[in-house]
Amino acid sequence: MLAPEHLHNLRAISASFCLTEGGSHGPDHSERVLHTAITIGQKTVARLAILAPAALLHDIGRKEESQSQGKICHAQRGAELAAPLLRDLDYAEDDITAICHCIRAHRFRGTTKPESLEAKILFDADKLDSIGAIGIGRAFLFAGQIGARLHNPGQDPSLSLPYSLEDTAYREFRVKMSKVRHQMLTPAGLQMAEQRHAFLEIFFDQLTKETSGIFP
Numbered sequence: 065m066l067a068p069e070h071l072h073n074l075r076a077i078s079a080s081f082c083l084t085e086g087g088s089h090g091p092d093h094s095e096r097v098l099h100t101a102i103t104i105g106q107k108t109v110a111r112l113a114i115l116a117p118a119a120l121l122h123d124i125g126r127k128e129e130s131q132s133q134g135k136i137c138h139a140q141r142g143a144e145l146a147a148p149l150l151r152d153l154d155y156a157e158d159d160i161t162a163i164c165h166c167i168r169a170h171r172f173r174g175t176t177k178p179e180s181l182e183a184k185i186l187f188d189a190d191k192l193d194s195i196g197a198i199g200i201g202r203a204f205l206f207a208g209q210i211g212a213r214l215h216n217p218g219q220d221p222s223l224s225l226p227y228s229l230e231d232t233a234y235r236e237f238r239v240k241m242s243k244v245r246h247q248m249l250t251p252a253g254l255q256m257a258e259q260r261h262a263f264l265e266i267f268f269d270q271l272t273k274e275t276s277g278i279f280p
Contacts, residue, residue, distance in 0.1 A: 066116050074120040081124035094120050101189035104252045114182045118166035121146045139171035188253030195244045196260030203233035217272045237268055
């Protein structure tokens with residue numbers, strides 16, 4: 065895939081940009097996306113030497129997006145930041161173009177659509193990290209950071225606001241996580257998404273029962 069020293073350098077770069085972004089988008093997120101992307105990539109004829117650096121660097125523009133309150137697209141900015149960094153690591157220009165396309169196209173709400181197989185895989189791997197057991201953990205982590213309540217199944221998600229008391233993990237499930245499986249671009253990604261979605265349904269059903277005092 066990549067020489068160990070290349071992976072080490074890419075991980076160091078990723079950490080330098082993402083370390084302050086918290087548990088949801090820190091270096092551990094990029095590492096999980098890497099593992100998932102490689103798993104999907106190995107099931108196809110994907111170029112892992114393109115996929116690996118794209119996965120590790122895909123969120124390096126997120127800090128600037130946060131600081132700009134969303135005015136800067138982290139996917140576009142991440143691609144801009146990645147190009148000179150990759151040149152410093154002696155990547156060929158064609159490979160830099162391919163890697164930067166993956167980074168630029170990984171955002172669901174972005175204007176660049178994934179064209180290459182590697183871009184589609186990175187897109188799926190990034191979305192998969194928002195569902196299943198990992199997605200649940202990330203949702204509760206975020207809810208705790210903003211001071212949201214534990215669970216609110218009786219609250220209409222359309223009538224509650226993000227970054228509020230009602231912005232719970234359950235609201236995240238209803239508004240975003242439940243839709244992720246329909247966004248997949250690869251067969252392997254879809255299969256993984258269906259499995260993780262099934263776990264989401266089981267978990268939140270059980271949570272609702274327990275918080276409502278419903279016992280078997």
